[in-house]
Amino acid sequence: MPSSASDLRFDGLIAATHTPFHADGSLNLDAVEKLAAHLLRDRVHTVFIGGTTGEWSSLTVDERRQLAERWTAVARGTPLCVMVHVGANCLADARNLAAHAESLGATAIAALSPSFFKPATLESLIACCAGIAQAAPSTPFYFYDIPPLTGVSLPMAGFLEQAPAHLPTLAGLKLSHPDLMLLLRCLQADSGRWNISWGIDEWLLGALATGARSAIGSSYNFAAPISHEIINAFERGDLPAARSAQARSATLIARLASHSYMAAAKATMGLLGVDVGPPRLPHTPLDPAALSSLHRDLEALGLFDRRGS
Numbered sequence: 001m002p003s004s005a006s007d008l009r010f011d012g013l014i015a016a017t018h019t020p021f022h023a024d025g026s027l028n029l030d031a032v033e034k035l036a037a038h039l040l041r042d043r044v045h046t047v048f049i050g051g052t053t054g055e056w057s058s059l060t061v062d063e064r065r066q067l068a069e070r071w072t073a074v075a076r077g078t079p080l081c082v083m084v085h086v087g088a089n090c091l092a093d094a095r096n097l098a099a100h101a102e103s104l105g106a107t108a109i110a111a112l113s114p115s116f117f118k119p120a121t122l123e124s125l126i127a128c129c130a131g132i133a134q135a136a137p138s139t140p141f142y143f144y145d146i147p148p149l150t151g152v153s154l155p156m157a158g159f160l161e162q163a164p165a166h167l168p169t170l171a172g173l174k175l176s177h178p179d180l181m182l183l184l185r186c187l188q189a190d191s192g193r194w195n196i197s198w199g200i201d202e203w204l205l206g207a208l209a210t211g212a213r214s215a216i217g218s219s220y221n222f223a224a225p226i227s228h229e230i231i232n233a234f235e236r237g238d239l240p241a242a243r244s245a246q247a248r249s250a251t252l253i254a255r256l257a258s259h260s261y262m263a264a265a266k267a268t269m270g271l272l273g274v275d276v277g278p279p280r281l282p283h284t285p286l287d288p289a290a291l292s293s294l295h296r297d298l299e300a301l302g303l304f305d306r307r308g309s
Contacts, residue, residue: 009195012231013224014046014083014216015039016053018266019067021277027063029070029198035221038274042224045058047071048110048174050167051085052149053218053265058280065100071092087144091128095135102136109133110142110174114236115150122154122162130166140171146199147177155187160194172265174199180210187211201227202253205246208234223303224266248301255297259290267291268298 017039020031040049049071050056050064059067068084075082084106086097088242094111101109111132119125133141143163147153156173163170175183176199186196187210198207201217204227220227226249233242262283269276271294277283286294298304 010046010081010083010197012046012214013044013215013220013227014048014049014219015044015220015224016195016216017049017055017071017221018058018218018221018269018276019050019059019063020275021280022079022236025085025278027066028248029066031274031276032067032070033074035269035274035276036071036078036080038272039221039224040078040080042220043228044220044224045079046081046083046107047075048083048085048216050157051082051110051144051216052146052176053221053262054085055280055283056085056087061088061096064097067107068097068104072106076105081107083108083110083142085110085112085144086132087113087118089114091131098132098136098139102139103294106139108140108171109136110144112144112146113150113152115152118150118152119154122158125154126159126163126166129163129170133167133169137169139169141169142174142195142197143166143170144174145197146174153177156182157180157189160186160189164230170194172196174216176200176216178203180206183207183212184210202246202250203212204230204249205234205242208242217252218265219249222265222272223249226252252298252301252303255301259286259294259297260284264294265296267294268303271295271298272304 020028022028050067071082084101086094086109088094098109145156172195174197197214197216198212199216201219204215226245229245230242262279263286266276267286
């Protein structure tokens with residue numbers, strides 16, 4: 001572990017991975033190894049498991065433990081870092097998952113806010129996070145801010161100011177909040193102390209221009225080469241190329257969303273040869289006609305032609 005939690009730095013793309021299921025909806029942990037190999041080929045070296053893309057709220061606590069066990073086992077001896085999402089509406093479950101992740105040697109843990117009974121103040125949110133982090137006292141902790149899904153929208157710059165006194169393992173944020181000025185304020189907090197990972201794939205270029213150095217997202221499972229193009233073009237100062245690649249990424253995501261994003265994203269993985277199965281209810285899988293339409297869309301966007309670019 002770094003000398004302090006805030007010394008941990010993730011750079012580049014972090015895949016918010018799908019939880020693989022069999023056709024009957026049961027966990028398919030054997031698929032993790034193939035998914036990990038696929039991500040490493042696409043130069044993605046960190047995974048965020050059991051998050052929104054991983055359908056955490058549709059998993060039992062035992063299934064989340066099994067998922068973490070398999071990912072940390074598969075990552076051992078490879079360049080992969082594993083960030084385990086442990087958030088839950090039941091804070092006792094979240095603490096249990098945090099302690100378990102630490103016992104497995106996870107690189108970091110993350111947690112979103114409880115979202116049924118919602119914390120109304122920063123003080124309440126920080127208390128929730130502190131209880132989770134205390135269960136994993138040697139593991140860097142990230143708060144996962146995603147107001148569109150949790151309904152909790154509290155000032156994250158204020159969180160970074162107030163939380164360290166109660167959260168000694170705080171390392172940063174996963175910021176899935178469509179506000180680039182907020183990103184800037186968080187990146188500049190405490191003279192750039194915090195590792196802030198951007199969480200909206202369609203706005204990656206804007207986040208890079210604002211100063212972000214890492215991004216966590218679902219599209220990095222299947223379209224990492226396009227996002228690497230965005231990063232590489234930005235870093236060499238070729239903004240027209242960066243904008244073109246960002247437009248392709250945003251168009252791809254919009255096409256998937258038009259088919260029902262979760263089901264289409266998992267189907268896309270299957271079309272790329274990495275079968276992660278269907279989503280769980282309340283998400284529903286694509287029917288054959290929709291799957292055929294999706295395949296045509298992906299071909300038109302050149303997704304299959306650009307692998308390894």
